[in-house]
Amino acid sequence: MKRVKEHMVRTIKWLWMALLCGLCGAYAGDHNLQPAQALHAYGQECAACHLAYPPALLPAESWQRIMGGLARHYGADASLDAAQVQTIGQWLHSQAGTYKKVRAAPEQDRITRSDWFVREHRKVAPAVWQLPSVKSPAQCAACHTRAEQGQFGERELRSPAGMNGGFR
C-alpha cells in the first residue's frame, strides 16, 4: 500500500511539473519583449549594425553608459547628435528592465554577458557563435527569427546556416 501511495505522489509531482513547464514555455513563446510604444528613432539609429535590442534586457544604468559612449561603442563609432542621444536615451531609460534577472548591470553592459543569457544559451556549442552566418552572440536574429518583434520562444528558433544537427 505504501509503495502505491509513493508512486502516486511521484506521478502527481510529475504531472504538475509537466503542466508548469508547458505553461512557462507558452508564456515565453508568446511573450513579446519589445515595448508596446516603439520609438522610431531607436529603430532608425540603433538597428543598422545589430538588432534594436529590447530595452527590457538591460537595466537603465547600462543604457545610460551605452548612450554616453557612442563614439567608442564596442569598437564601432555609433555617434549621434546630442538631441538624438537625449531622445533615445530617455526612452531607453523609461523602458529599461527592472525585474530581478536584469537588475544588475552585466559585464561591459552586454546583454550577452548577463547570467540569464549565458544560462539560456548553454545548449549553443561554442563553435556555433563563430559561424559566418552568426558572427557573434549579439546577432540574435541569426537564430531567433522573430527577434525584431521581441519574440524569443522555442517556436521562433532556427538553426543557423552551417550548423550541423540541432542545438545540444
Ligand code: HEC
Ligand atoms: C555602426 C554600427 C553600430 C551602431 C549604429 C550601433 N551599434 Fe550597438 N554595437 C555595435 C557593435 C559592433 C557591437 C558589438 C557586437 C558584437 O560583440 O558582436 C554592438 C553592441 C551593442 C550592445 C551589446 C550587445 C551584447 O553583446 O549584448 C548594445 C546593448 C548596443 N550595441 C546598443 C546600441 C544602441 C542603443 C545603439 C543606438 C544608439 C547602437 N547600439 C548602435 C555596433 C553598432
Ligand code: HEC
Ligand atoms: C546561435 C543561435 C542563437 C543566437 C545568436 C541567440 N540565441 Fe537566444 N537562444 C538560442 C537557443 C538555442 C535558445 C534555447 C532555446 C530553448 O532551450 O528552448 C535560446 C534562448 C533564448 C531566450 C530564452 C527563450 C525562452 O523561451 O525562454 C532568450 C530570451 C534569448 N535566447 C534571447 C536572445 C537574445 C536577446 C540574443 C541576442 C543578443 C540571442 N538570444 C542570440 C539560440 C540563439
